[in-house]
Amino acid sequence: MLTCENLVKKYMTVTAVENISLEIEPGRIYALLGPNGSGKTTFMKMVAGLIKPTSGRILMEGSPVGVESKKKIAYMPTESYFYPYMNCKDVGLYYQDFFEDFSMERFYELMEKMNLSHQDKVSKMSSGMMAKLKLAVTLARDAKLIMLDEPLNGIDIIAREQIINSIILCAGQDKAIVMSSHLVDELEKIIDYAIFIKNGEVERMGDAEALREESGKSIVDIYKEIYA
Amino acid sequence: MLKLMKYEYKKNRGILLGLILLVAGLELYFLISNGLGKLEHMGMAAGFLVIATMVCFFMVFILGITNYQKELNSKTSYLIFMTPNSSLKIIVSKLLYILVLGCAVFLILGSLAILDIKLFYIMADEKFGIIEIVKELARSFGVNLSHVWIAVLLEVISFVLSFFSVVAIAYLAVTLAATFLQNSRWKGFIGIVLFVLLMVLVNWIDNRFIHNNMFVAAASDDVINIIRFMVPQLLYNAVIVVASVFGCSFLLDKAVSL
Numbered sequence: 001m002l003t004c005e006n007l008v009k010k011y012m013t014v015t016a017v018e019n020i021s022l023e024i025e026p027g028r029i030y031a032l033l034g035p036n037g038s039g040k041t042t043f044m045k046m047v048a049g050l051i052k053p054t055s056g057r058i059l060m061e062g063s064p065v066g067v068e069s070k071k072k073i074a075y076m077p078t079e080s081y082f083y084p085y086m087n088c089k090d091v092g093l094y095y096q097d098f099f100e101d102f103s104m105e106r107f108y109e110l111m112e113k114m115n116l117s118h119q120d121k122v123s124k125m126s127s128g129m130m131a132k133l134k135l136a137v138t139l140a141r142d143a144k145l146i147m148l149d150e151p152l153n154g155i156d157i158i159a160r161e162q163i164i165n166s167i168i169l170c171a172g173q174d175k176a177i178v179m180s181s182h183l184v185d186e187l188e189k190i191i192d193y194a195i196f197i198k199n200g201e202v203e204r205m206g207d208a209e210a211l212r213e214e215s216g217k218s219i220v221d222i223y224k225e226i227y228a
Numbered sequence: 229m230l231k232l233m234k235y236e237y238k239k240n241r242g243i244l245l246g247l248i249l250l251v252a253g254l255e256l257y258f259l260i261s262n263g264l265g266k267l268e269h270m271g272m273a274a275g276f277l278v279i280a281t282m283v284c285f286f287m288v289f290i291l292g293i294t295n296y297q298k299e300l301n302s303k304t305s306y307l308i309f310m311t312p313n314s315s316l317k318i319i320v321s322k323l324l325y326i327l328v329l330g331c332a333v334f335l336i337l338g339s340l341a342i343l344d345i346k347l348f349y350i351m352a353d354e355k356f357g358i359i360e361i362v363k364e365l366a367r368s369f370g371v372n373l374s375h376v377w378i379a380v381l382l383e384v385i386s387f388v389l390s391f392f393s394v395v396a397i398a399y400l401a402v403t404l405a406a407t408f409l410q411n412s413r414w415k416g417f418i419g420i421v422l423f424v425l426l427m428v429l430v431n432w433i434d435n436r437f438i439h440n441n442m443f444v445a446a447a448s449d450d451v452i453n454i455i456r457f458m459v460p461q462l463l464y465n466a467v468i469v470v471a472s473v474f475g476c477s478f479l480l481d482k483a484v485s486l
Contacts, residue, residue, distance in 0.1 A: 011485075012411040050309055050486040070312040081306040083239055097231045098311040 001026050001176055002047065002145055007056035009042050009200075016042040017053070018200040024145065027173045031187045031208075031219070032180040034197035035227055040180040041078060043197070044147045048075035060145070071100065074143035078150040080130050082122045089118040091137050099141055107140035110166060114159070127154035135163060139170045146170065147178045152186055160186060188219045196226050232313060232321035233328065240291055244329075247287060251280050255340055262347050270351070274344060281337045288333055289391070292326040293398045300406040305486045315480035319399065319473050326395060330388070382458040389465035396472030397426045403476040407483035430468060438464050 002024035009017040017039045024030060032040045045051040047058055049065050060069035082091055088111060095102040111118070114132040125133065131154045138146065151167065152160055160183075168190055171177055181187050188208075195205040203226050204211070208219060215222055237244075254276045261269035299305050308318060405419030412418060438460050 045486070048310060050306060050484070052481075052483055052485065067312045067314050070310060075306075075310060077303065077306050079303045079306075081303040083235075083304055083307065085238060085242070094235065094307070097234075098313070 001061060003059040004043075004047070005057050005059075007043070007046065007058065008054045009039075009046060009051060010054045015200050017046070019056070020197075020200075020202055021056075022195065022202065022205065024176045024178060026144065026176050027171075028176055028192040029167075029171055029190055030176065030178040030193045030195060031184070031191040032178055032195050032197065033184060033187075033219075033223055034180075034203075035182070038197045039200035040197055041149055042200075044075060044149050044178070044180065045077075047145075047147060048073055050075075072144040074099075074101075074138045074141040074146045076134050076138040076146075076148045076151060078153060080122070080125075080134075082133075084123040086122045087118065088116050088120045088122075088133055091122065091133060092140070095137050095140065099143075101142040103140050103142065107136055110136035110139055113162065113166065128156060128159065131155050132159070132163070135166070139166060142175075144175050145178070146175065149180050150182070151179055152181055152183050164190060184220050184223045191219070194219055194222075196223065198226060229317060229321050229324070232308070232318060233325045235308075236295065236322060236325040237329075239295065243287065243291065247280075247284055251277070251284070251337065251340070254280055255344075258344055259347075262351060265351070267351065270348060274348070277337075277340070277344070281341075284333045284337065285330070288326060288330050289395065291329075292322070292395050293402070296322055296399055297402045300402060300486070303486075309484065309486055314477070315484070316473070316477035319476045319480075323392065323395065323399075323469075323473065327388070327392070330391070382455070382462065386458060386461050386465065389462055389469065393430065393465045393468040393472070394427070396469045396476075397430065398423055400472040400475050400479075401426060403479045407479040407485070410483070410485050434461075434464065 004020055004022050007017055007020040008015070020039075020043060032043065034040050042051060046053050047060075047065065049070055058065045060072060063069065065073075086094070092102075092104055092107045092111075095107070096104050108118075111133075114136055116129065116132055116136065120129065120133075122130070122133070131151070135148070135151055138148065148167070151163060155163055164186065167177060167179070179187060179191075191208050193206070194208050194211055196203040204222070206214075211222060212218060215225075217225070254273055258270055258273035258277065261267075261273055299308065313321075401419045401423035404422055405415040409415040409418055
């Protein structure tokens with residue numbers, strides 16, 4: 001579905017992403033793991049078309065990332081990115097205006113699950129509410145590739161499970177989900193594939209079960225081994 | 229395109245409402261003064277309305293540029309650049325929004341101006357209407373009024389295009405600062421310097437090679453002559469707008485980093 005070949009992104013003297021090559025296949029949940037500054041967000045933004053790579057190429061179903069790929073890729077940034085005048089309903093209407101695969105009904109359903117009200121103003125939301133809104137609006141799209149950058153950031157322990165369940169419910173045979181997170185233990189239970197990124201490079205990647213069997217360790221322990 | 233323009237409007241509706249209230253307040257002041265027969269207050273209100281008109285046009289210009297600059301330098305840019313719209317469509321929608329807004333301001337304030345001038349003349353019991361005064365003035369300058377309207381129409385189009393050429397050049401400078409100069413600590417400053425340099429270059433070419441003089445054109449008896457005097461300016465500004473828009477789109481496609 002998504003092919004990245006020799007992807008590089010440099011900012012002056014800093015290399016954010018160094019020669020990443022990987023494939024994302026439908027029907028799987030991927031974890032993009034690594035500490036802050038390892039290049040996870042830059043990678044996701046390049047796939048979403050928000051950052052142009054310095055070199056290398058990204059193909060979504062055989063075509064370079066661009067207007068057409070944006071119809072198939074739903075990206076949830078880690079930051080708040082809505083216009084300050086918006087309330088929850090405005091956010092849904094915005095997505096409805098621009099994305100054919102967006103379902104307002106599904107959005108309202110997810111909002112209800114996450115205890116968000118239509119009239120909640122974006123500018124007055126706590127970080128937890130904002131995280132829930134971003135997730136609701138992204139998951140309300142029936143996109144082939146869903147990329148969630150730190151979806152559990154700012155979410156309390158109780159709501160985390162609810163969010164993880166919503167993400168699992170969104171998964172399907174025809175779509176792939178890519179999630180980045182520091183909270184590796186929360187992801188361990190649900191991921192099919194793990195990609196460990198260190199200093200902009202893929203340090204290790206593979207099927208989660210195979211990685212566990214191969215090393216005799218959990219994903220959390222492999223994470224500690226790589227980054228500690 | 230219309231959807232993109234709709235959200236440009238939604239982002240600015242607070243400021244626009246403020247401007248509408250300002251103009252409505254001043255117009256009300258003018259009308260009350262007119263009703264009460266206070267010529268002095270009508271003059272004051274008219275003066276304020278002229279200032280408000282200039283403020284409105286200036287705001288359209290400033291909003292157009294700052295909106296884009298803010299968009300490229302804030303996280304809200306994800307909202308627009310994540311959508312399946314090309315960079316060209318995004319840039320053109322922003323410019324069209326400024327055009328529509330500018331035309332709306334022109335129509336609203338222009339209609340108010342005509343209404344107010346009529347009221348003023350009714351009250352001042354003038355024998356001559358505006359048209360007669362303009363005709364008299366034109367005659368004294370040896371200007372053929374039957375042709376001057378063509379020149380004025382072309383001059384209005386030229387003004388709009390020249391306004392847009394400035395906005396488009398500002399867009400180009402902002403885009404350059406946000407793309408190829410994104411890593412520079414001085415990108416904001418360099419953006420302003422680039423804008424000034426581009427403006428100096430554009431004006432230099434304009435003064436050196438383009439001949440546009442509305443009064444020379446208006447004095448001519450030949451419509452062809454009028455067009456000959458005005459068209460190069462129109463084409464020149466149109467080329468600047470188109471080149472800048474495609475330049476912005478190219479830069480965004482090649483080096484955007486949000």
